[in-house]
Amino acid sequence: MSEPTPSEMESRREAPPAFWRLLLAPWVYVGSPSKAAACMAKARWPAAGVACFLPVLAFAATIIFLAVWDATVELAWRDPHYTAVERSFSEVWQDWHKHGMGRVELLFAFLVALVPVLSGFVAWLLLPSVHRSGSVWRSYALAFRGAAAGAGLLTGLTFSVGAIGVFLSNEHVRETVLGHGHYVTPSLAPLVVGMGAFAFLVFWVSRSIGSLGDKVPAVEVPPRCEGCGYDLTHRPTSGLCPECGLSVESSLAPGVRRPGCRWENGKRGVLTWLSTVRGVIFTPSRFYGALRLRSPMDAPRAFTRWNYGLIGAGTVPFAAALLMASRNADLLLSMTLFTMFLVLIVAWSLHRLFGALAMSLWVVEGTLPDYGWAGKVIAYESAYLWAFCLYNGVLSAALTVNDHWLTDWFEALTGLKYGPFGLMIEELAMLGPNAALLLLWPWRYYLADRAIRWNNY
Ligand SMILES: [Zn+2]
Numbered sequence: 001m002s003e004p005t006p007s008e009m010e011s012r013r014e015a016p017p018a019f020w021r022l023l024l025a026p027w028v029y030v031g032s033p034s035k036a037a038a039c040m041a042k043a044r045w046p047a048a049g050v051a052c053f054l055p056v057l058a059f060a061a062t063i064i065f066l067a068v069w070d071a072t073v074e075l076a077w078r079d080p081h082y083t084a085v086e087r088s089f090s091e092v093w094q095d096w097h098k099h100g101m102g103r104v105e106l107l108f109a110f111l112v113a114l115v116p117v118l119s120g121f122v123a124w125l126l127l128p129s130v131h132r133s134g135s136v137w138r139s140y141a142l143a144f145r146g147a148a149a150g151a152g153l154l155t156g157l158t159f160s161v162g163a164i165g166v167f168l169s170n171e172h173v174r175e176t177v178l179g180h181g182h183y184v185t186p187s188l189a190p191l192v193v194g195m196g197a198f199a200f201l202v203f204w205v206s207r208s209i210g211s212l213g214d215k216v217p218a219v220e221v222p223p224r225c226e227g228c229g230y231d232l233t234h235r236p237t238s239g240l241c242p243e244c245g246l247s248v249e250s251s252l253a254p255g256v257r258r259p260g261c262r263w264e265n266g267k268r269g270v271l272t273w274l275s276t277v278r279g280v281i282f283t284p285s286r287f288y289g290a291l292r293l294r295s296p297m298d299a300p301r302a303f304t305r306w307n308y309g310l311i312g313a314g315t316v317p318f319a320a321a322l323l324m325a326s327r328n329a330d331l332l333l334s335m336t337l338f339t340m341f342l343v344l345i346v347a348w349s350l351h352r353l354f355g356a357l358a359m360s361l362w363v364v365e366g367t368l369p370d371y372g373w374a375g376k377v378i379a380y381e382s383a384y385l386w387a388f389c390l391y392n393g394v395l396s397a398a399l400t401v402n403d404h405w406l407t408d409w410f411e412a413l414t415g416l417k418y419g420p421f422g423l424m425i426e427e428l429a430m431l432g433p434n435a436a437l438l439l440l441w442p443w444r445y446y447l448a449d450r451a452i453r454w455n456n457y
Helices: 006-013 019-031 033-042 045-071 089-096 103-125 136-148 151-178 189-214 248-252 270-282 284-290 298-326 329-365 372-401 405-414 425-452
Strands: 073-078 081-086
Touching: 019 033, 019 045, 019 151, 033 045, 033 136, 033 189, 045 073, 045 089, 045 103, 045 136, 045 151, 073 151, 081 151, 089 103, 103 136, 103 151, 103 329, 136 189, 151 189, 189 329, 270 284, 270 298, 270 372, 284 372, 284 425, 298 329, 298 372, 329 372, 329 425, 372 405, 372 425, 405 425
Parallel strands: none
Antiparallel strands: 073 081
């Protein structure tokens, strides 16, 4: 498939979708992030704004509806036992408006304002998926539309998961009362399903913005010296770079300085994945120095999927083993799944946050001719998440076996019960190395930037 030229992109933009189709797009294309994003990206500005805004109103209304529904059945302590206070929807609504307009309307306005702010933040996080060159603002606006295309899914998930949650919560109140006022532990299922829905939304929006990025054409870059970036357009291939003396041939001959990585060149399997992870984590300069930056994003994306898939799959048996002591099958299953979604969401947030920070700095400094290369580096940096997983995995396993061995050991060694800042030594063991790993990340991006800045392949 050939890349569309900028003029083709323009002509596509000139054929906006019909207004009714645009309005329905966030709902109808819930199953296809790329179609929803394409429809939103092609629309002209005021129409696109309306199409994005309607689901936001629906989202805020859904939350208010769920809050009112939840308040129709409430648990109250009437000595000597619990009792249920049941009200109709209109009674709740009237009670909430005893003092005129107020909290409900404020909550509605807050939610309506919150969604665009969050979309704006997600668009920034995923800006590296769409920005290649030219106006950053235009790329940002494109990413924002990709994020806004998810407003229909957000509302749908909020409604369905919220309805299950409120229904179970109200049933739980009635059960407690029927059980003669003995408090019953509520089910964690809605919380777990909610986390899963949130993880799916994140995945969906990544796909929708990523699909918009695939249509942005690559930038034509003149041949460069890989050593110093000197423009080699009119240099004979047999000569040396006049700036740094590197042979021109070594920069321009395919496969000499950038043979690429095994993940992209050979068959993808567990061993290739392992060696790629090792290469990215331990020798970033060498890995990015050999990486080909102009090839399609399929392989790096597959690498990211492998990492997230294996992190998620690895968390399940690990968390289940650590939570074994709970001795309650329901609780064990809920907490295990909850941990898996939490780990995935935190991993994704850190991965994209540091990627977006690096990207923003590079854009401000103007270091790369084509920022699509940054997207490729960020995809491979997903391997670095394993450093966090391994450290925290080992630490939480060690603390599950014996939760105070670190304090005991520290006390025996120093005679102190607390470390600096009055923190428990377990807290320091959790915070310190994680902070150090995070601080290493900008340094890794610095190395990557230097390794990819001048490339010809
Ligand atoms: Zn040079």
